[in-house]
Amino acid sequence: MMSRNFTPEQDLIDKLSVGDGPALEELSRRYGYSLYSYCMAKLNSPEDARRIVRNIFISLWENRDRLPENFSLSVHLYTEVRKSIVQCVNNKLKTSTNIQSIEKQVIPGFSVRELQKAKEFVHTGSEQKSKYYISAVKNRDYEDQWWNKYFIPAINLKGLKHGLKSMLNMW
Amino acid sequence: MTTEVLREKTGRYLRGESVPSEKRQIQTWLSCTKDKMEFIPAKEKEKIQTEIVADIHAYITYSEFNPEPKPWWRKFTAAF
Numbered sequence: 001m002m003s004r005n006f007t008p009e010q011d012l013i014d015k016l017s018v019g020d021g022p023a024l025e026e027l028s029r030r031y032g033y034s035l036y037s038y039c040m041a042k043l044n045s046p047e048d049a050r051r052i053v054r055n056i057f058i059s060l061w062e063n064r065d066r067l068p069e070n071f072s073l074s075v076h077l078y079t080e081v082r083k084s085i086v087q088c089v090n091n092k093l094k095t096s097t098n099i100q101s102i103e104k105q106v107i108p109g110f111s112v113r114e115l116q117k118a119k120e121f122v123h124t125g126s127e128q129k130s131k132y133y134i135s136a137v138k139n140r141d142y143e144d145q146w147w148n149k150y151f152i153p154a155i156n157l158k159g160l161k162h163g164l165k166s167m168l169n170m171w
Numbered sequence: 172m173t174t175e176v177l178r179e180k181t182g183r184y185l186r187g188e189s190v191p192s193e194k195r196q197i198q199t200w201l202s203c204t205k206d207k208m209e210f211i212p213a214k215e216k217e218k219i220q221t222e223i224v225a226d227i228h229a230y231i232t233y234s235e236f237n238p239e240p241k242p243w244w245r246k247f248t249a250a251f
Binding site: 021024025028029032033036037038041042050053054057058061082083085086087089090093094099102103106107109110111114115117118119 | 172182184199201222228232234235
């Protein structure tokens with residue numbers, strides 16, 4: 001779903017820091033649903049998901065006059081939502097509410113099989129291309145490391161090859 | 172894993188006392204969202220989004236009419 005407001009994010013954060021309510025509403029319109037769906041995927045509880053998202057934006061509003069200078073909204077939201085989910089699971093287990101739903105929804109996610117899914121390569125639709133890309137990156141990294149270890153880092157391997165080739169040609 | 176173990180692990184994670192392997196396990200669980208994202212129709216999405224924005228709007232409006240008194244030290248630090 002696309003927001004119709006095209007104001008840059010930094011402008012909205014600047015407005016938020018001086019207490020502009022519509023700026024926060026616009027930010028919540030942009031990111032609210034993504035956070036909600038993430039919470040739903042983890043907790044499978046619409047009430048908890050909504051409460052977590054609401055609390056994240058409310059705390060942002062409450063701390064609007066104390067935002068750091070190089071404040072990154074995406075990093076803040078990412079950190080907060082993850083912390084809130086763990087907090088929510090812990091609270092539920094502490095108060096013994098919806099233990100059955102946690103047993104069914106959350107605990108299976110901690111199995112080795114499920115956790116390994118996070119390490120799997122993300123399929124982007126052009127798997128072949130991605131494989132080549134990864135091998136190319138690996139090769140480049142190796143070359144860079146090898147070169148930086150033994151020679152002057154300012155000259156790259158390609159330049160050296162070209163220089164040697166031209167020297168041999170001359171000779 | 173049992174609920175008791177999970178409670179202890181999450182508790183330690185929140186207090187920042189978890190060992191690296193526990194931390195990694197929880198962070199991997201948080202990062203893994205494959206096969207979980209359900210398809211939600213656009214109308215439903217819009218409804219949820221509107222509700223979230225309405226909640227926040229209500230809170231902002233409420234806080235503007237009933238501002239919490241700021242502690243003296245916050246006023247003092249705001250001056251700088």
